[in-house]
Structure formats: C-alpha cells, structure tokens
Amino acid sequence: MDRGMVTGNYAAAHGVKYARAEVIPVYPITPQTSLMEKIIEFINSGELDAEFVPVESEHTAMAVAIAAEAMGARSFTASSAQGLVYMHEMLFVASGMRLPIVMCIVNRSLGAPNSLLGDLQDSLDIRDASWIQLYAENAQEIMDMVIQAYKIAEDKRVLLPVAICYEGIIISHCMEPVTFLDQQKVDQFLSDYCPDHVLLDPERPTHVQAILTDDAYYMEYKYQQQVAMENAKLVIQEVDQNFENIFGRRYGGLLEAFGTEDAEVVLLTLGSISSTARRVVRDLREKGILIGFVKLRFFRPFPREVLQSLLARLKGVAVIERDASIGSGGVIYTELSSALYMNEPKPKIINYIVGLGGREVTYEALKVLAEKTLWMVKTETTVQPIQWIGVRGLS
Amino acid sequence: MRIEKNALGPNSDELFSYLEVPIGSVIIGADSYLRRTGQWRYTRPLLVERVPPCQMGCPLGIPIREVIGLISQKEYEEALKLIKEENPFPGICGRVCYHPCEANCLRGEFDEPTDINALERFVSDRVNENLQGHGKSPDPSSRRVAVIGGGPAGLSCAYFLGRMGYQVTLYEAMQLLGGMLRIGIPAYRLPRDVLNREIQGALNNGVKTVAPAVVGKDVTWEVIQGYDAVFVAIGNHKSTKLHIPGEEAEGVFSGIDFLRKVNMGGSISLGEKIAIIGGGNTAIDVARVVSRLGSKPVILYRRDRKEMPAFKDEVREAEEERIPIQFLTVPINIHTEKGRVKGLECQRTILKSEGDGRSRIVVLGGSNFTIDVDAVIYAIGEEVDRSYLPPKWEKAGDEIPISPISSIEEPGFFAGGDMISQQKTVVHAIASGKLGAISIDLYLKGKKAEDFPDSVPIGQNGPISMRVYLNHQSQTAFRGVSFADINTAYFYPQPRPLLSKLQMDNRDSHFYEVNLGFGENQALEAAGRCFHCGCCMLCENCYIFCPDGVVHKNVDEGKNVIEYDYCKGCGICQNECPVGAIDMEIELEE
Numbered sequence: 010m011d012r013g014m015v016t017g018n019y020a021a022a023h024g025v026k027y028a029r030a031e032v033i034p035v036y037p038i039t040p041q042t043s044l045m046e047k048i049i050e051f052i053n054s055g056e057l058d059a060e061f062v063p064v065e066s067e068h069t070a071m072a073v074a075i076a077a078e079a080m081g082a083r084s085f086t087a088s089s090a091q092g093l094v095y096m097h098e099m100l101f102v103a104s105g106m107r108l109p110i111v112m113c114i115v116n117r118s119l120g121a122p123n124s125l126l127g128d129l130q131d132s133l134d135i136r137d138a139s140w141i142q143l144y145a146e147n148a149q150e151i152m153d154m155v156i157q158a159y160k161i162a163e164d165k166r167v168l169l170p171v172a173i174c175y176e177g178i179i180i181s182h183c184m185e186p187v188t189f190l191d192q193q194k195v196d197q198f199l200s201d202y203c204p205d206h207v208l209l210d211p212e213r214p215t216h217v218q219a220i221l222t223d224d225a226y227y228m229e230y231k232y233q234q235q236v237a238m239e240n241a242k243l244v245i246q247e248v249d250q251n252f253e254n255i256f257g258r259r260y261g262g263l264l265e266a267f268g269t270e271d272a273e274v275v276l277l278t279l280g281s282i283s284s285t286a287r288r289v290v291r292d293l294r295e296k297g298i299l300i301g302f303v304k305l306r307f308f309r310p311f312p313r314e315v316l317q318s319l320l321a322r323l324k325g326v327a328v329i330e331r332d333a334s335i336g337s338g339g340v341i342y343t344e345l346s347s348a349l350y351m352n353e354p355k356p357k358i359i360n361y362i363v364g365l366g367g368r369e370v371t372y373e374a375l376k377v378l379a380e381k382t383l384w385m386v387k388t389e390t391t392v393q394p395i396q397w398i399g400v401r402g403l404s
Numbered sequence: 405m406r407i408e409k410n411a412l413g414p415n416s417d418e419l420f421s422y423l424e425v426p427i428g429s430v431i432i433g434a435d436s437y438l439r440r441t442g443q444w445r446y447t448r449p450l451l452v453e454r455v456p457p458c459q460m461g462c463p464l465g466i467p468i469r470e471v472i473g474l475i476s477q478k479e480y481e482e483a484l485k486l487i488k489e490e491n492p493f494p495g496i497c498g499r500v501c502y503h504p505c506e507a508n509c510l511r512g513e514f515d516e517p518t519d520i521n522a523l524e525r526f527v528s529d530r531v532n533e534n535l536q537g538h539g540k541s542p543d544p545s546s547r548r549v550a551v552i553g554g555g556p557a558g559l560s561c562a563y564f565l566g567r568m569g570y571q572v573t574l575y576e577a578m579q580l581l582g583g584m585l586r587i588g589i590p591a592y593r594l595p596r597d598v599l600n601r602e603i604q605g606a607l608n609n610g611v612k613t614v615a616p617a618v619v620g621k622d623v624t625w626e627v628i629q630g631y632d633a634v635f636v637a638i639g640n641h642k643s644t645k646l647h648i649p650g651e652e653a654e655g656v657f658s659g660i661d662f663l664r665k666v667n668m669g670g671s672i673s674l675g676e677k678i679a680i681i682g683g684g685n686t687a688i689d690v691a692r693v694v695s696r697l698g699s700k701p702v703i704l705y706r707r708d709r710k711e712m713p714a715f716k717d718e719v720r721e722a723e724e725e726r727i728p729i730q731f732l733t734v735p736i737n738i739h740t741e742k743g744r745v746k747g748l749e750c751q752r753t754i755l756k757s758e759g760d761g762r763s764r765i766v767v768l769g770g771s772n773f774t775i776d777v778d779a780v781i782y783a784i785g786e787e788v789d790r791s792y793l794p795p796k797w798e799k800a801g802d803e804i805p806i807s808p809i810s811s812i813e814e815p816g817f818f819a820g821g822d823m824i825s826q827q828k829t830v831v832h833a834i835a836s837g838k839l840g841a842i843s844i845d846l847y848l849k850g851k852k853a854e855d856f857p858d859s860v861p862i863g864q865n866g867p868i869s870m871r872v873y874l875n876h877q878s879q880t881a882f883r884g885v886s887f888a889d890i891n892t893a894y895f896y897p898q899p900r901p902l903l904s905k906l907q908m909d910n911r912d913s914h915f916y917e918v919n920l921g922f923g924e925n926q927a928l929e930a931a932g933r934c935f936h937c938g939c940c941m942l943c944e945n946c947y948i949f950c951p952d953g954v955v956h957k958n959v960d961e962g963k964n965v966i967e968y969d970y971c972k973g974c975g976i977c978q979n980e981c982p983v984g985a986i987d988m989e990i991e992l993e994e
Contacts, residue, residue, distance in 0.1 A: 106428045207430060217429055217430050236422075
C-alpha cells in the first residue's frame with residue numbers, strides 16, 4: 010500500500026480527491042489555505058475533475074456549496090475561525106435544506122485577540138447549526154473521515170451536512186505518515202450522490218428553502234432534523250464498520266475508548282490532545298493504575314447513550330478540552346454532565362480547560378491532570394469542578 | 405410558457421405527521437398569497453419603449469431605431485417603407501442632410517455616433533424602387549389642392565397630400581422639378597438619377613404637375629384661388645447683393661444664378677481665376693463647381709473658420725480638393741476694364757467678440773489689397789423673390805410665417821420651405837411640407853388652429869410625425885433616453901466603418917459623386933453599432949440578472965414579461981438594462 014508524509018491539510022485534500030467532489034467553493038484563510046491550494050493543484054493537474062469557485066467570502070462559499078448541492082453536485086468547502094463565523098448564517102440553510110455538504114473546519118482561535126494557532130472555539134460555536142461534527146486527531150483520520158463523511162451525510166436516513174474539525178497548525182501543518190487510499194476501493198465504498206429530496210430541476214419547478222409565513226410546519230421540519238441526527242448515530246457506526254471491511258481500519262464510530270471496563274477514572278478528550286492523552290493513559294495503566302481513555306469523535310450527534318453506558322459506573326471523569334464557554338464551562342463538559350445527570354450512580358466530572366489560543370498541552374501536563382483526578386477520587390475531595398489550567402498567575 | 409404556481413408537495417390540508425412533510429424545506433401546499441414576495445415591493449420595473457434621441461433630433465421624426473433594426477435583419481425594403489412614411493426623399497437626405505440625428509446620437513458620447521445618414525442612403529440605393537406611391541389616381545370627388553413650387557417643401561407636401569387621397573396639382577416655374585435640390589446642389593453631391601428617381605416617387609400618388617408655369621404670369625392667382633387649399637413654397641432664389649462698386653460688370657454672378665446655369669446644363673464662360681465671396685454652403689458648392697469646370701477658385705470670407713455657416717463636412721471636402729479659403733477678408737471694390745472684371749480689391753477684418761452671439765466685424769483701414777480675378781461670384785445669402793407673390797402679401801415681413809391650420813393672409817393658403825422663418829435646410833423644407841399637408845388636411849376637415857392635435861409631435865415637443873398623425877405609431881408619453889440611461893458596460897468601443905470617397909484624380913473635371921456610400925457589409929457593421937436606445941432588444945440581461953427569476957423572456961409575442969406577484973422591485977433589471985428600456989415606477993399604496 011502506498012504510504013507517504015503529508016500535512017493534515019494535504020490529507021484532507023487527498024480525501025476530497027478520493028471522494029470525487031464536483032463543486033468546490035473556498036475562500037482562503039489561515040490555517041486552511043494550504044488545503045485549498047492543494048485542491049486547486051489536483052484540479053489543475055487533472056487528478057480531480059471539479060469546478061473550483063473562487064468566491065469573495067465564506068458566506069458566498071457556503072451559498073455556492075448549497076446551490077451546487079441542490080443541483081445534485083457533491084460539494085466541498087473549508088474554513089477557519091473568523092471565516093467560519095462569517096459563514097454562520099448559511100450553515101443553517103445548508104442543514105435546513107438537508108444538503109449533505111462536507112466541510113473541513115481547520116480549527117483556529119477566534120479573535121480578538123487574534124491568534125493563528127488553534128483551539129476548538131470556532132467549531133463549537135456552530136454547535137446548534139444542525140451539522141454533524143467530528144474531530145480528527147491526525148492526517149490519516151482526516152483523509153479517511155472525508156470519504157466517510159460523504160457516506161454518512163448522503164445516507165438517506167441522515168441527509169445532513171458534516172463538518173470535519175481538526176486543529177490548525179498542529180494538525181493542519183505538521184507532516185505525518187499516511188497510507189493513501191485505493192481509488193477503486195473508495196469508489197466501491199462511496200457511490201455517486203443521487204438526491205431525490207431537494208433537487209433544482211427546470212423540468213420540475215419547486216420551491217426550496219420555503220418561506221413559512223405562518224408557523225404551520227416549522228416544528229415538523231426541525232423535528233425531522235432531530236430524527237435525522239439520531240439516525241446518524243447508527244449510520245456512523247455502520248459506515249465505520251463498512252470502512253473497516255474495505256480498508257482494514259476502524260475508528261470506533263462515535264467515540265474511541267479503552268480501559269473503561271476496569272477503570273476508576275477516565276480521561277475524556279478530543280482532537281489532537283487525544284494522541285497525547287492516549288499515551289499518558291497507557292503508561293499509567295502499565296503501572297497498574299486503573300485509568301481509562303475516551304476520545305470523543307463525534308460531538309454532533311452527541312453520543313449520549315454510549316457515554317452513559319461507558320461512564321456511569323466510574324468514580325471520576327476528567328474532561329480535557331481546548332475551549333470554554335465563557336461564563337459557564339467547557340462545552341464538552343457541559344454536554345457530558347447533562348448526559349450523565351439522570352444516571353445513578355454517576356461519576357464526578359472535572360473540567361480542565363487547556364490549550365486555548367493553541368497553547369501547548371504536553372504529556373507531563375496531562376499526566377499531572379490524570380494524577381490530580383485520581384487523587385481527588387481516592388480522597389473523595391470536593392474540588393472546583395471547572396478548572397482553567399496553565400493560566401499565568403493562577404495557582 | 406407555463407409558470408408553475410404550485411410547487412411540488414402534498415396539500416397542507418392533507419398532512420397529519422412530520423413524516424409527511426417533504427424533506428429539506430421544500431415548499432408544500434397550494435400557492436399562498438402570503439408567499440407572493442411582490443407584496444414587499446414599493447417600486448416596480450416597467451418594460452417601456454422610449455423615444456430615442458436620434459428620432460427626436462430628426463426634423464422629420466423618422467423612426468431611426470426601428471429602421472436600423474430592420475437593416476440589421478436585412479429587411480431593406482421594409483426599412484425603406486418605414487422611412488418613406490415620414491420622408492419621401494431618403495436617397496436625397498441620405499446624401500445632403502446635415503444629419504442632426506447623428507449629433508443627438510448617444511453613441512456619440514461613447515465613441516462616435518452611428519452612421520444614420522449613410523444608412524438612410526444605403527437603404528434607398530439598395531432597394532432602388534419607387535415604393536412610396538400606390539400609383540393610383542385620386543378619387544375625382546376628393547378635394548383639390550394646389551402646390552406652388554416644386555422644391556423639397558412643395559414635393560413633400562404634394563407627396564403626403566397624395567397619400568392622403570387629395571387631388572394635388574403642382575406648379576413649378578422651371579422646366580424640371582426639384583427646386584434648390586436641382587439648381588443649388590451639384591451632381592457630385594446629389595447625382596441626377598437619384599434626384600429624378602425620388603422626385604418621380606413623390607409624384608406617384610397621382611400628383612399632377614404643371615411645368616414650366618410661373619404662377620402670377622403663366623397661371624393667374626385667380627386660378628389658384630379656385631383650389632380648395634393652396635401650399636406656397638417658392639423658396640429663396642434671389643441672391644443678396646454685395647452693394648459694392650463694379651457689381652454690374654460683366655463677369656459678376658450671383659451664386660444661385662451660377663449654379664442654376666451649370667446644374668441646368670447651360671454654358672458659362674468664366675476665365676481662369678475666380679473669387680467666390682461668402683462662407684455658406686452655396687459658396688462652398690460654387691467653389692467646388694468652379695474647380696470642376698477647370699478654373700481656379702478662391703473663397704473669400706469675412707469671418708473665421710469657426711463662424712462659417714457651411715457644414716463642416718463640406719468645408720472639409722472642399723479643402724481636400726485644395727480649394728483655398730481666405731478668412732477675415734471682405735471685398736470693397738470690383739475693378740473693371742472695358743466693363744469686364746479685372747481685379748477685386750479687399751480689406752482685412754478682425755473679429756471683436758460680443759457676448760455669446762456672433763462677433764462683430766471690424767474692417768482694418770489701410771489693409772487694402774487687390775487680387776487678380778477674371779470673375780466674381782457672390783454667395784452671401786438668398787432671399788425670397790417677392791415678384792412672384794401677390795402684391796398684397798408684400799406687407800408680410802422678411803419671411804413668411806407658418807403655423808398649423810392658419811393661412812398666410814387668407815384662408816386656405818399655407819406656406820413652407822425656405823421662404824418661411826425656419827432653418828434653410830433640405831430636411832426642414834421637407835418637414836414644412838409635411839406640416840403643410842397635415843395643416844391642409846385639418847383645414848379641409850373644418851378644424852381650427854386650436855384643434856391641432858397635441859399628439860402629432862413625437863415624444864414631448866418632438867418633430868411632427870405623419871405616422872403619429874395617421875395613427876400608424878402610437879404616441880409615447882414616456883420620457884426620452886439620456887446617456888445616463890445607457891449601461892455602457894455592455895458595449896465596447898468600435899469605430900465607424902470607413903466611408904468610401906471618390907479618388908482625388910477623378911474629381912478634377914467631373915461631376916461624379918464624391919461620397920460612395922456603404923456596401924452591405926459596411927452597412928450591417930454600422931447598423932450593429934446602434935445602441936438601440938430606449939427599446940428592448942431581447943438581450944436577456946433582465947432575465948439573467950433577476951435574483952427572483954420573475955422576468956420571463958419572449959412570453960408574449962417575443963416580449964419579456966415581468967411576473968409582478970413575485971417581483972420585489974429591487975431594480976437590478978433596470979440597472980443592467982443596456983438600452984434604458986426599463987423604468988422604475990413608484991407604486992402608491994392603495
């Protein structure tokens with residue numbers, strides 16, 4: 010099998026090429042730009058037969074993607090931070106029209122102050138846009154998840170857009186070894202996009218993005234989206250299995266976990282921190298410490314039921330995340346707490362807010378957080394549940 | 405075309421569950437009035453047809469835009485028919501008209517005006533048929549009208565009256581019809597076959613001609629008064645005198661007499677060196693004729709180039725033919741020897757500008773000089789020869805006024821052409837003939853001046869139109885088109901096609917036509933440059949740019965239609981219309 014070194018952005022571009030996207034409107038923004046450039050290279054070299062649309066803004070990028078998808082063309086776009094926020098309005102149109110667009114969100118901190126480095130603030134900000142959101146931790150996962158994303162999104166039970174999120178610079182710009190895919194196998198895995206729900210066709214005039222001047226069916230439309238999001242949980246697992254059957258790799262679907270069967274404490278994280286956290290947990294387990302690891306892969310749909318069954322009987326969960334809903338806590342922490350609240354017994358959940366603005370989260374730092382959580386559980390100490398880690402001047 | 409009002413989906417009355425709602429915000433149910441986005445609108449676009457500036461500028465109100473449209477479609481015969489509803493003489497005007505239409509042409513503000521004049525000539529020469537007449541004799545029971553004077557005004561009046569079915573008798577003092585067209589315009593500008601062809605066409609409607617017959621001598625005014633109405637257009641055929649010593653000598657001619665003799669085939673002995681006095685079109689024509697007769701002309705004009713009343717094109721052509729013009733020169737004395745011209749004593753002048761008008765001429769004392777000449781031809785202006793008119797009209801002022809319906813001095817008499825107070829051009833003469841025909845028609849129907857319909861002029865205060873008068877063209881009350889209405893982003897600069905001219909070698913001793921006109925390819929290229937101001941040309945811009953897709957193209961007899969139920973009145977169509985054919989109208993709330 011062909012292997013090579015690529016950055017996260019290039020891996021995403023390869024995924025787009027494998028998925029045979031047809032219309033690609035993108036507005037450049039650091040750290041997404043090299044992804045766009047690689048796609049243009051593929052189009053210029055003839056490796057990808059797609060229409061690249063140079064748009065004047067992210068808002069238009071999504072508008073073009075919506076229009077293309079509504080014409081039955083598989084479309085792709087990508088953005089970061091301020092660009093993504095500028096696109097915000099159109100995100101709701103895409104999901105409301107049930108258009109299975111796939112977008113890479115190369116995570117970058119939202120200004121001000123401006124940072125070119127990454128945290129998850131931007132993608133978590135679009136939490137309620139009815140987009141499926143997944144977080145990848147390395148180049149291989151990005152490449153694989155692009156084609157999986159189309160298969161999930163275009164499934165007739167789902168028909169929702171998918172955002173593939175990964176941290177800017179640390180994943181987007183660092184080279185990692187990947188195994189390239191076999192186009193024939195990809196074609197076998199992912200068939201053509203053939204919509205029959207929303208399709209602009211001059212022979213069959215219709216009115217999409219309806220204006221409901223009375224509220225008659227708004228709730229029905231929204232409940233359909235809720236059902237689709239619930240269906241996605243099953244479809245994600247099916248696609249993961251399907252992918253393994255063809256390519257021999259699996260990611261665990263909604264989440265990846267190990268050690269939860271005997272652990273007292275679990276480190277739960279997502280994105281690039283997962284790699285480091287996985288190593289910390291393995292090392293501690295080798296020393297006989299009862300600790301487990303959960304990597305949240307999909308944030309939407311939120312894997313409520315799986316998390317309940319995995320975590321309810323534990324003593325403690327450390328949620329380590331690169332984001333903060335200022336005035337509350339980490340977004341994942343809030344969601345997880347809500348998911349486990351009705352369980353009895355339920356673990357104590359500690360929220361560690363780390364690495365905002367791309368600040369480095371090291372092996373040692375994670376190890377300290379693991380030990381801190383283990384100590385808290387062992388001594389049954391009551392602690393402040395939401396903790397900002399590494400803030401200068403804060404002990 | 406079918407406009408789908410009801411989108412796909414079940415009727416909303418039939419839905420009982422979220423499972424039945426179509427996926428993806430597809431509209432459901434029957435058309436709802438509430439969904440008609442046209443309600444948001446407070447201005448609406450109107451597809452309008454505006455009067456183009458070329459037509460407004462043409463004293464004859466020829467529908468130039470439509471004519472050029474027909475030329476573009478190679479419908480030359482139809483184009484000629486359309487012109488001839490307003491102008492009996494396209495072949496003549498296409499050569500000698502000073503084309504104010506082109507001065508008005510909005511393309512002139514972009515690069516260069518459309519070649520309207522040359523296209524008019526092209527159509528006439530191309531079709532080369534007498535289409536204008538029905539060739540039938542008028543009903544003997546219809547009213548009888550006398551037209552006195554066979555120049556452009558009289559011929560035009562006779563032509564239009566003939567078309568309206570009147571019995572017309574045309575009296576011409578000279579042997580041949582044409583008036584100033586024949587005697588004043590040399591053949592190198594207006595070939596005789598073109599002139600004869602178009603005059604014959606104008607008479608085709610059963611007009612009787614009596615020529616030569618001088619009214620007042622050969623035919624008495626009492627006979628004329630026996631007609632039901634009379635149109636008088638005897639023109640200005642008397643040259644204004646120089647009033648300097650030696651004027652009566654042998655070898656001094658008036659410009660009009662000279663041209664008349666040459667153009668009517670008479671012989672004239674001039675000598676070698678000829679001074680021509682004056683700066684108008686007659687002076688230029690005289691000089692060019694003199695040059696062709698083998699003599700050496702020099703034009704003397706007391707003002708400077710920019711104050712010359714002659715048309716610029718003709719001055720340029722004269723200079724191409726190396727005819728010298730001495731500006732700021734005024735003749736004061738004709739020297740004679742044995743009663744024959746020997747020299748011309750002149751003085752220099754300077755011009756003192758006085759406000760906005762023409763400047764004042766100051767003669768420089770002591771600047772006298774004499775040039776050797778064998779003949780002097782003066783062409784400093786023409787006036788009406790009153791000896792032809794009934795004595796009682798001599799009380800009238802310098803120029804005889806005309807107004808619709810009212811007669812000159814007595815009921816039923818109307819006047820036109822150069823003898824009335826208007827610009828002395830061919831096109832204005834033809835227009836006065838048309839106005840005369842309309843006036844006579846109204847008079848004979850017992851109408852009064854106040855009955856003169858407001859709808860006869862084109863647009864607002866535009867030229868008098870026979871098509872409008874006869875209801876062949878509806879009166880459009882919309883405003884005209886200005887350059888600001890044209891979206892020039894949709895046009896690219898393109899020079900006028902080159903007009904072929906006779907080579908210099910062939911101009912010396914011949915009266916061959918100098919301007920050779922357009923061939924078909926040049927004509928189509930010239931027609932393609934027309935902006936088509938103020939009239940939809942089905943370019944589909946409105947259809948393409950409408951964000952709501954409410955412009956439907958070619959629905960109704962090739963016209964675009966706006967679906968107002970859904971038009972939000974954004975005005976993009978108006979902005980993107982290249983030709984200014986869309987107006988935004990403010991809609992008042994009911």
